[in-house]
Amino acid sequence: MVDTMPKSGTMTDVVLRAKECDIYYGSYKAVRDVSIDIPKNKITAFIGPSGCGKSTVLRCFNRLNDLIESFSLKGKMTYHGQDLYAPDVDPVEVRRRIGMVFQKPNPFPKTIYDNIAYGPRISGYKGDMDELVETSLRRAVLWDEVKDKLQESGFSLSGGQQQRLCIARTIAVQPEVVLMDEPCAALDPISTLKIEDLMKELVQNYTIIIVTHNMQQATRVADYTAFYNAQVVEGAGGKVGYLAEYGDTEKIFSDPEQESTRDYVTGRFG
Amino acid sequence: MTVDASSSPPSERNRTPFEKGLDRFFEGTTMGFALFILLLLVAIGLLILVQAWPAIQRFGVSFLWTSSWNPVEGREVFGVLPMIYGTLVSSAIALLLAVPLGLGTALFLSENFIPLKIRTVLVFMVELLAAIPSVVYGLWGIFVLIPALKWFLGLFGVTFAGPSMLAASLVLAIMILPIITAISRDSLAALPPELRQGSYGLGATRWGTIFRVLIPAAISGIVGGVMLALGRAMGETMAVTMLIGNSNTINPSLLAPSNTISSLLANQFAEAKGIQVASLMYAAFVLVILTLIVNILADWIVRKLKAKY
Numbered sequence: 001m002v003d004t005m006p007k008s009g010t011m012t013d014v015v016l017r018a019k020e021c022d023i024y025y026g027s028y029k030a031v032r033d034v035s036i037d038i039p040k041n042k043i044t045a046f047i048g049p050s051g052c053g054k055s056t057v058l059r060c061f062n063r064l065n066d067l068i069e070s071f072s073l074k075g076k077m078t079y080h081g082q083d084l085y086a087p088d089v090d091p092v093e094v095r096r097r098i099g100m101v102f103q104k105p106n107p108f109p110k111t112i113y114d115n116i117a118y119g120p121r122i123s124g125y126k127g128d129m130d131e132l133v134e135t136s137l138r139r140a141v142l143w144d145e146v147k148d149k150l151q152e153s154g155f156s157l158s159g160g161q162q163q164r165l166c167i168a169r170t171i172a173v174q175p176e177v178v179l180m181d182e183p184c185a186a187l188d189p190i191s192t193l194k195i196e197d198l199m200k201e202l203v204q205n206y207t208i209i210i211v212t213h214n215m216q217q218a219t220r221v222a223d224y225t226a227f228y229n230a231q232v233v234e235g236a237g238g239k240v241g242y243l244a245e246y247g248d249t250e251k252i253f254s255d256p257e258q259e260s261t262r263d264y265v266t267g268r269f270g
Numbered sequence: 271m272t273v274d275a276s277s278s279p280p281s282e283r284n285r286t287p288f289e290k291g292l293d294r295f296f297e298g299t300t301m302g303f304a305l306f307i308l309l310l311l312v313a314i315g316l317l318i319l320v321q322a323w324p325a326i327q328r329f330g331v332s333f334l335w336t337s338s339w340n341p342v343e344g345r346e347v348f349g350v351l352p353m354i355y356g357t358l359v360s361s362a363i364a365l366l367l368a369v370p371l372g373l374g375t376a377l378f379l380s381e382n383f384i385p386l387k388i389r390t391v392l393v394f395m396v397e398l399l400a401a402i403p404s405v406v407y408g409l410w411g412i413f414v415l416i417p418a419l420k421w422f423l424g425l426f427g428v429t430f431a432g433p434s435m436l437a438a439s440l441v442l443a444i445m446i447l448p449i450i451t452a453i454s455r456d457s458l459a460a461l462p463p464e465l466r467q468g469s470y471g472l473g474a475t476r477w478g479t480i481f482r483v484l485i486p487a488a489i490s491g492i493v494g495g496v497m498l499a500l501g502r503a504m505g506e507t508m509a510v511t512m513l514i515g516n517s518n519t520i521n522p523s524l525l526a527p528s529n530t531i532s533s534l535l536a537n538q539f540a541e542a543k544g545i546q547v548a549s550l551m552y553a554a555f556v557l558v559i560l561t562l563i564v565n566i567l568a569d570w571i572v573r574k575l576k577a578k579y
Contacts, residue, residue, distance in 0.1 A: 064471060069382060096473030106464035109487045118482065119472035166468070173472055 013040040015177060015207045016061055016098075021075035023056055025068065029233075031056055031241040034075075036226060038177075043203050045218040045249065046211045048228030049269065053241025054211050057228070058179050060084075061209070062098035063091040079177075096123055099175035103182040105162035107154030107169075112146050115154045115165055119173035132172060140168035141198055160191025167198065171206070178202065180210040184217065196221050215265055218249060225252040227261045315558065322551035333552055339518040341538070341546045348549035350556060352520045356528040357560065360435055360510065361503040363524070364442035369496055371443075372450030376492075377480060379451070380458040393455065400448035408512030411441045416513070428525070433515035435528040441509050446499035453498065457491025458484060490575045497568030501561050507532040531557040 016038040023031040031053035038044050038061075046054035056065065063084060065071045077084045084094060107115050116133045125132065133150070137143040142164040146157070154165055163183060170178055180199075184192040192214075199208055199221050212218055218225050229244040245252060245261045256262045263269055319326075325333065329348060336349025375396065379389055416432045419440075423430045465487055469479040485492070515527020516537050531553050542550055 062471065064467060067382075067467070067470065069386075092473050092475050094473075095471055099473075100467075100471035102464055102467060102471070104462075104464055106462065106468040108465065108468065108483050118469075119474075122472070122474050122478045122482070169468075170472065 014038065015040045015080065016209075017076075017078045017081075018057065018060070019076040019078070021057070021060070021073060021077060023053065023060060023065075024070075024072045024074070026070040029240050034243045036243060036246055038207060038209060039224065040207050041203055041205075042223040043199060043208045043210060043221050045222035045225045046209065046228060047213070047215060047218050047225060047264070048241070048244070049230060049264065050213075051239050051241065052228040052230040054226075054228045055181050056241070057243075058181055058209060058211050059100075061177070062095045062100055062179055064095070064100060066091055096173055097175050098177040098179060099170035099173060101163070101167050101170055101178060101180045101183045103185045105159055105166050105186065107157070107162050107165050110154060111151050112154050112157070112165060113150040116169050116172045119169060123173060136168040136172035137165075139171055139202065140164045141194065141201075142168055158191075160187050160194060163187060163191065163195060164198065167195070167202075171202065175206070177207045177209070180208065182211050182213060185213065192217070215253070215267075219253055222249045225249040227252060227256070227258075227264060229260050229264070315555075318551050318555050318558065322548055322555050324545055325548035325552040328545065329549070329552070333549075334556065337518070337520060339534075341542070346545050346549075348546070348552075350531065350534075350549075350553045352518045353529050353531045353534050353553065354556065354560070355520050356435065356514065357504055357530040357532070357557070360439045360442055360514070360528070360530055361500055363435070363439035364446055364503045365496065365500055367440070367443040368447045368450055368499065372447050372495075372499075373454050373485075373492065375447075375451045376454035376458055377485075380455050381476070381480070396448050396451045398448075399444070400452070404445065404506060404508040405512075407441050407445055408509035411437055411509060411513045415440060423525070430525055431515075431527070433513055433527050434525050435514065435521075436524040438510045438514040438528070438530075439524070441513055442503045442506060445506060445509065446503050449499040449502060450495050453495025454488070454492045457488040457495070460491070461487050490572045493575060494568060494572050497564060497571070500568075501564050504530075504561055504564065505532055505557065507536050511536045531560075 014037045018034050018036050021031070021034045022029060023034075034053075034057055036057075046058060048054050059065045060073060060077060061079075061084070065073075073085060079094070079098070083089070108118060110118065113133055116136050117129050120129065120132055134143060134147075137146060142161060145161060146165075149156070154162065157165060163186075167178075167183070184195050187195065196217065199210070202208065210217075210221065224247065226246040227244045228241055230239045230241050232238060233240050245256055245258045247256075252261060253265050256265065325348065329336075333348065333350055334354065335351050336347070337351045338347045338349050339352075340347045378384075379393055379396070384392075412432075416437055419437060420430050420432065461484060465483055466479060469483045474483070510530055511533035514529060514533055516529050516533055517527035518529050518534070519526075521528065535550055535554055535557075538546070538550060
């Protein structure tokens with residue numbers, strides 16, 4: 001059993017909470033018994049070897065796993081105490097409050113302007129769209145690079161710019177939480193640093209969870225780090241992911257409690 | 271360090287003459303095949319043109335906008351306007367019916383509204399529609415569709431003779447449906463899943479995602495499919511000949527018999543001689559040009575839409 005609170009005295013409000021969550025694809029159990037609290041206005045990193053379920057858990061927080069037909073969840077996930085999987089909860093509303101940035105930059109085949117305006121338009125934004133587009137792009141530190149070509153395709157940008165466009169697109173909907181699933185995996189080191197700086201900016205207004213394979217990245221940006229591990233089990237699939245340790249990033253990387261955490265963060269496996 | 275094959279410069283590696291010859295042979299053969307296709311196309315076009323030449327000389331461009339088709343010897347006059355009208359109108363109606371139906375089917379089959387197993391069966395059945403021979407469609411039209419239309423229109427007190435533009439267009443719509451459905455479904459299914467997730471991740475509904483992201487992203491493929499279907503509809507012969515009534519007149523009523531270029535050719539080639547053969551060839555040439563225009567237009571639209579994104 002792992003403590004749900006990160007090992008730290010100064011825990012603020014809890015935004016997202018998973019309690020004893022098991023995640024299944026059909027009869028195959030992908031993740032077992034995850035309990036974790038995500039604090040407000042902090043960056044929480046999910047690290048761990050491939051197949052340990054960190055992305056799966058992340059996607060559960062904004063119900064993106066609903067798109068997979070065989071997916072099912074046991075246990076409880078709450079957002080400000082409200083059950084995310086209660087029958088009267090509209091997943092569309094959940095995703096407006098909990099946005100997502102993906103591993104591969106995925107701009108829509110639209111102009112840069114329309115990429116940003118898409119989210120606000122579908123949620124019925126009534127204010128000044130030009131202003132919102134500019135604010136969002138400025139927040140994503142992309143405005144200066146694209147202000148003269150807002151009517152060009154989103155694909156005309158470089159990979160790093162596309163990813164910042166996707167972040168701008170996500171924050172244009174003004175969510176409370178931004179989930180990032182390996183946002184820098186497809187980017188060069190300079191773009192990666194830009195995104196990391198951006199995350200540190202954004203965390204003043206947003207709660208961020210980032211899945212990353214890059215441990216240096218976790219130490220650079222995250223306030224808290226959760227280490228997931230995979231365990232070999234009998235039956236199909238062969239592996240089940242679980243939350244091994246959760247705490248202050250500094251502690252996880254310098255003085256973890258578990259042997260497996262130490263082995264992973266020092267690069268001995270994974 | 272010893273000198274071996276891997277450290278010598280690449281220019282020194284000798285391929286055997288046989289290997290080189292094989293490469294050249296392969297290149298030559300494929301080029302020959304490609305040229306053969308080109309030659310075939312040019313030959314067909316030229317031969318039609320040559321055979322049509324007497325009619326082109328005699329009737330000139332007015333062939334395109336005169337409406338009489340009189341093969342009686344000594345008083346021959348030929349004009350192909352009613353058939354151009356029939357070809358374009360029947361194809362347009364078929365498209366009008368088949369595009370929404372086909373695109374709707376494609377969307378239904380590319381989304382997860384129903385379990386994958388049922389979807390696979392449905393996709394197969396749509397493709398089966400394309401495998402039905404056109405003469406079977408014609409027969410079905412005569413013995414099933416026309417009686418059904420007669421009964422239905424009879425409810426409103428409309429008398430319906432049977433063979434007509436309407437009957438032909440309806441069957442054409444069914445015939446081109448699988449083309450539109452299959453190609454649209456393929457281009458929707460080929461979209462990267464990140465696009466859909468990106469849209470859902472922003473709090474879009476399924477409908478918002480379909481109409482604002484997926485269809486715009488797949489539009490060039492969808493339009494390509496529609497244009498291919500249009501080409502098919504314009505050239506379709508057997509089923510249309512059996513259902514359209516083969517009347518060389520322009521009648522605005524869809525219930526009246528009409529004619530298309532391809533069914534004109536199918537109906538008249540057997541008894542034609544002299545200038546009538548040339549006129550049929552001229553009509554064939556017009557049809558080839560019409561389909562060519564459609565193809566070029568399709569290419570242009572697809573390119574235009576692609577460039578936008």
